[in-house]
Amino acid sequence: MRTPIAYFLLLAGVLFALGIVGVLVNRNALRIFMSVELQLNAVNLTLVAFARLRNDLGGQVLAFFSMVVAAAEVVVGLAIIVSIYRRRRSVDVDEVRELRW
Amino acid sequence: MVGHTAGALWVIPALPLAVSVVNLFVGKRLGRWSGIIATVAVAASFAVAVAVVLDLVSAPAEQRLEVQHLFDWIVSGGFAVGADLQLDALSATMILVITGVGSLIHLYAIGYMAQDPRRGRFFAYLNLFVFFMLMLVLAGNYLLLYLGWEGVGLCSYLLIGFWFDRVENAEAAKKAFITTRIGDTLMLVGLAVLVFRFGTLNFETIFGSAGSVLTRDAATVISLLLLAGAIGKSAQIPLHVWLPDAMAGPTPVSALIHAATMVTAGVYLVIRSHVLFELSGTALTVVLVIGVMTTLFAATCALAQYDIKRVLAYSTVSQLGYMFMAVGMRAYGVAMFFLVAHACYKALLFLGAGSVIHGMHDDQDLRRMGGLRRAMPITFVTMTIAALSQAGIPVLAGFYAKDALLEVAQRTDRTAVYVLGTVAAFLTALYLGRMLFLTFFGAARSDAAEHAHESPAIMWIPLAVLAVGAVGAGLAIQTSPEGTLSAFLEPVVGAVPLGEGMALAALITIAVIVAVAALALAWLVYGSGRVDPFALRERLEPMATAAERGWYVDRAYDVAIVQPLKAFARLTGDVVDTRIIDGAVNGVGGIVKRVAAGGRLVQTGAVRTYALVLFAGVVVVLGFIGVRA
């Protein structure tokens, strides 16, 4: 007996929630970014699980595209973090509050 | 109908209006020419008026009516008012007086205002006044009349406060305007009632159908409302208080507006509306009563004044009371003749007073004058003529006017009116004598009086011309209640029903004795030197001061009306407006500020807070969806 698909989905949900908590709780920009990657992975897992459930390879293809785009996004995001660091000598997101009241 | 000059009616008011506009714009640059063109305008108006009236007279009596429709002024649904000029016997008399006396006064003013840098504006206002007054009397309907009415009120305000840099002048102008406003507003209500009842304001229509449209009570209401306006404009009790203060204006203004013309507008209005007043007997009685009261009241005040112009102001109020008396007795011809004669001698007295003031280097106090007859002979002679005329010395115009009035009272069995009228005549002669003797006789009581000088020709020529009028007007126009002028006016105003009374000779004798006795008494007290007038006055205190202060009517108004209104204004201004309304508005602003101040704290600038709120929203929304499904 194979594992019910729901368990994969549940795992993905838990990982997603952990990702969100990581985004909210961390102050280091890089850690926030890593949490976002965790969330993306959870979503990919969901896609592949549904692909298996619905007998449709489109889910796997979409997960593939998601990974590619995530890679591109990580490249650009890290470049931004680097240039911010160069200006401010810090990657603490709490310090970026010019739009304060 | 009247002949060729009929179409020229509109020229009469147009000339002064045009020159007024010219003077308004370029008067300053014209220098003394501003006065000259202004005088020429009014004189030309007079010439045209004479021509038009001659034309009018050439027609038979029943056809002496000329209406010129200039243009449609208001056309609104069923209500239409045209710019209609109406020339009949009544308005003809008025325009001759206005333009005739007016041009003389303009001439005088050229000399009087020669040193004033703002005379361009002065003559502009003066011409504008003449225009409005002419519109008032030439109007063929009540609305055009009201236009003129308001216009002369405006010009009166502008001219009284002409030297506006002195605050008391501005205050006097305000007082005049506001007091007459009370009457004007009631008059406007009257006009509204007329529109309501008749659907039009046209004279011919209203007077033609009044008998069938109005009940006695309705006529009474309308008449009393119109009368209110007349009381204000003609300075009768209780709205007389503005006229003495209006003497703050330049003397030509006092002469023209507050003696000869504007103040007579009230009399004109009542005479013009006589159909309505006669329909309500009560209204005429009210007119009569007010006339009598005012005449006596003002005469007592005139007796106690120290300012020469204020004597004449109260005198004007008193004489207007006489005119109202005549109107109240339906003797319109008598009233109109009184108006004409009064215009002559009162304008003369004012211009003469202006001459005296001029010679006294702007001092107006009677107590500081004295012996001026030697220094200012022409002024002395002309003013004496005018005073004697007003006092009622025979053959002079004023005698015929007053005598006719008293004769009417006697012959219509109004004994009380006759007696009181005679008493008032006595007082009139008395205060005039006082004025004359204090000014021109005795020793000079101040330096200014010692060094006084006569006025230039341009100022005494009008005095001379007016003196001719003061002397000869009676003989020329009317020597009895049924005289020429009354006959002339009869088609318009009807005849005065007269009974039989005392013999004419008896009436005349009584009148002359009264006048002479009063003058003799005045001579005794003020002229002969046997009595010290100032000591006498002190013995008459406190009545003397009360009379001088107009029997404290001003004070009563101040306490009862003005101060409470001012307090109310302060209340609304400082409390309601500042604290309540501004407080509410500012409060709203304050609330917005405080809410915003609190609200902006949401913008922490921290991205993580925003992310948290975002996530919370997601969870909530998902919850909703989940629960719904």
Next chain:
Amino acid sequence: MPLDNVVFWVFAPIAVAAAVAMLLTRHVIYAALFLVANFACIAVMYLLLDAAFLFAVQIIVYAGAIMVLFLFVIMLLGVDRIDVRSERLFLQRPLAIVLGIGFVVEVTAAIRAGVGLSTHAPEGFDQLQQAGNTQAVAAVLFRDYFFPFEATSILLIVAAIAAMVLAQRKVRAVTQAEIDAEVAAGQPSDVRTAS
């Protein structure tokens, strides 16, 4: 017991534990490494779901490229320092945890309602992958999703160029005195003299 179950119940907890550890650790490097572990477990999950191709891609791209990139940047920026633990924002942590738990509850309810907690995968999947998962995916990718494929390639080029531009250092001429001053102050000098 079926192998699938065993594998699942071994690697799923590891994945969760790695994620939690990533959150809790105070060293950024450790966090990155824990994330790599998580990715590896996810890859195994893919394998369990008959997605062999993605299993490989996950390891190569995510664990092998993305995380390496992360580690480069972490060490480039010198952020191997220890993170501060205090939280300045009011209620941030408690609320985050509460909301996270709430989210999981909602997802569970959604899954139960939508899929059913004990639904098994249907049997037909093997038929699709007669020639193997990679070939099957290729067949779908290069036929039905060809256009997105090409678009994605453009995206990658754009991303590479963007990264180069963003991370560029600005060049300006400076005096030796400025360089000496900066060095003396202990700041890493990020300028170089123009040659």
